[in-house]
Amino acid sequence: MQLSDDRRTITRRVDLIRTVGYLILGFLVLGFWYHQVLQGSYYRERSENNRLKTQVLYAPRGLILDREGNVLAGNNLSFDLELIREDMQIPQEDLLAAVSRVVELPLEQLEERVEKYESLRRFRPIVLKENLSLEEVSHFASRRESYAGIRVHQKHLRHYSGDVLGAHLMGYVGEVTAEQVERAAGRDQKLLPGDLVGKAGLELKYNRELQGANGEKQMVVNSLGREIREHGRQQPIQGCTVRLTIDRDIQAAAEEAFGEETGAAIFLDPNSGRILALVSRPVFDPNKFAVRLSGEFWDSIISNPEHPLQNRAIQSKYPPGSAFKIVMAAAGLEEGVITPATARTCVGQTRIYNHTFRCWRAGGHGTVALKEAIHKSCNVYFYHLGAQLGIDNIHKWAARFGLGSETGIDLDPETPGLIPSAAWKQKTYKQPWYPGETISIAIGQGYLEVTPVQLAVAMAAVGNGGTRYQPYLVEEIEGRDGYYEGRRFTPHKLDDLGVRPSTIRVLKEALWMVVNVDGGTARRARVAGFDVCGKTSTAQIHTASAGVKPKDLPREMRDHAWFSGFAPRDNPEIAFCVFIEHGGHGGDTAAPVVQKVLEVYRDKYHPQPPEEADPTLVARAGS
């Protein structure tokens, strides 16, 4: 009995151990269930990353060409120094310290860069320095063993062949921001931290098409990181070629003519809206953005009081000055307030609503009809016209000319500007519109704000007989198989001015007189054989400056100068607007810019037959 009891007790203890053993085995099975079944796909991916080392094959950005196929933006080869943390064989600090001595960058700067990209997978390269010198390239290339984890990577660097040429059109590229990465992911586009993307101008606007698609090269590596064979390769797809409406010769002429002034100039085809040249000053060199920016360079750009990154052609807004008289004249004729023959006598000033309003010419213009009033830019004539029309009529017609609203040009960000109305004033200032305020609006001052591109489009519409076309810069984006199907851009009609042909005739005649008839303000825009039509104007910035010659004032107190119009008078081919900040009189500063550009245009598109033919050539042709 004793033995049997004994036996039962110890059997119970055996069973306890058996239970523990079963639990242990069950516990192990659960552990493997968790790792292999629940987490299996995660580990499968990690094993693929382990086995396959992926190298990004960067896609070169698409070319930007002018209308004739000249390269405005292309790509140059450059060499980057990259860190691949996974391959490091010595501590990161030591490796970076060694690199820092060679590339002469402070260690802290390198560490900062690495920290910024901490979140990248360890096999992803982090760029330590761009644009290595050839000495640096050969230093690292010949000492590969002692720099495990450091790689010299050849890549394409954005290059703008004209340097500053068309800088505000091109914009610039820069490193993608975290938000852009996220947004791109939402649009099913793959961007990685460190990628370069368009940051401004066309580079930004058409970034998706220009970007291209990075490729990948996957290498099978063993545990030592040695590449055993290529596993797969996806070729990069270069970004699409973007052909612009811009004419490089006209663009270059406009930039040269603009000189050192601050402001903007636009030249476009009035019959389609194709922009031939677009200038903004001061300028920046987009090539300097293509490499990772040094702090000082960025600071110098940001702290520049002239804001060189601003594209003044679409972003600066100022009162249009006398050019607005064209809108006024159209409004007056169409509303039936005046006829072309309606005349008024200017004695240098006039009284309206018990206030005295002065003409710019103290002695007055005498009796002038509509065309002379525009020709000589008589303010008194338009004061009265404004009073007769009232602000809301003026607002209506200004809006039809497209002033005070975005033109829809394919560049961002465009400023709308402002055309005031009674309702607007009530809403903004909680005050009624005072009729006296209409008087300054009538000569293009006061609350009015327009951008150079708006004025150019308005002038183009007058030139082409009354149609407003949306201005555009891109003629064609070439398609690329598997990436983008391509797109051709065609002229887009915005609307009609809604004026009678007779009104257009009067306006064109007056604008022609401004340039070509003595006594006009834009004599200096005359181009032989090319009937330039246009209107100078001035955006007043200081009422006190009235009557003082601009050159006697300090620059920052001088008025802004405009000159806008089209040429030639019959069947115009080119419309323009030149805006010069603190340029004083438009006729002195803005008109000569137009003249130089139009001469280049005329010579290119309407070459004069040679004065005397070479007799030998003629003889040979005859034989």
Add this chain to the structure above:
Amino acid sequence: MLNHRALFNFDWSMLVVTLVISALGVALILSATYGGTNEGLHSKQALWIAAGLGLMLLVLAVDYHFWVEFSGYFYILSILVLVGVLIFGKTISGARSWIPLGFFNFQPSELVKITTALLLARYCAEIRDDGYRWANMLVTGGMVALPVGLIALQPDLGTALTFVPLLAAVNILAGIRFKTVGVLVLAGLIMLPIAWNFGLADYQKARIKTFIDPESDPLGAGYQIAQSKIAVGSGRLLGKGFMSGTQSQLKFIPEQHTDFIFSVLAEEFGFLGVTFTLGLYFILFSRSVNAARNARDRRGIFLALGLVSILLFHVLVNVGMVIGIMPTTGIPLPLMSYGGSSVISSFIAIGLILNVRVRRFTN
């Protein structure tokens, strides 16, 4: 010596399972070493298995009572060998654990587990139920402490640890009281910080830290675990196929033919293969416990259960280590990991368990 009745009692299923696990091990060693510097080790492993099988039959041929009866001599002999190893042994991977025998390096600590189990069976079988006193505990503890101390001096902490389940199993069978267990656990907790500060070498501390947080040092001590987990997890349900595991074939895991052989299995045969193999170990364990339950006497119970506890502990720590739920200790997987000492001592242990089973009715 094996009579007709004994043959009838022979546990064929246990033998089959043992041979299947061993064969699986050979196949996995082939896969793990293919194209590497250790290529060809699988055939050597087959030789160890053959030798183990021979020794197993030898052990089986003699009634286990003989082995238990004379366990004192075997124990003393093995202790002397351990002392000898400490003086004359060969150092591999930082531990003086090996006796060079020309054609292979023998690790005597593997065999000492068996002699200690035999001695404990002999001693404990004499203790009556409810008769387990502190004095008895000191004796059993001392029997284990002597080889553990000598092995720890090599230093080979992992192998030293494998004596713990033996001691635990024996104590449970002998009837240790819950109160006593409580006191021991408390004492252990108090000793823990002292052991941490004075008893462990830096590399051992690093291993434990790595066990707690493997990602803390992905290039150093945690590398092996991280790579092993990737291998295991990436095998998913069905595995990548024999000789097709990328982690295994590209040699991402150090020691994958020895301590990490199970990761090769898991990668190439998936969760199904893992479950199948753990199922084999389950049968091995369950048949061993069955042998103990049906043993003719207390010696048989103590011997079979002591030995199977050691084997199970090896499985737990080795297989758990592969998925990071156990620290990296360098304990081989019985019958599967490459290595002569481990294979031979596993076969001897299984031979003794079979012995207990075969002789359940003999007098």
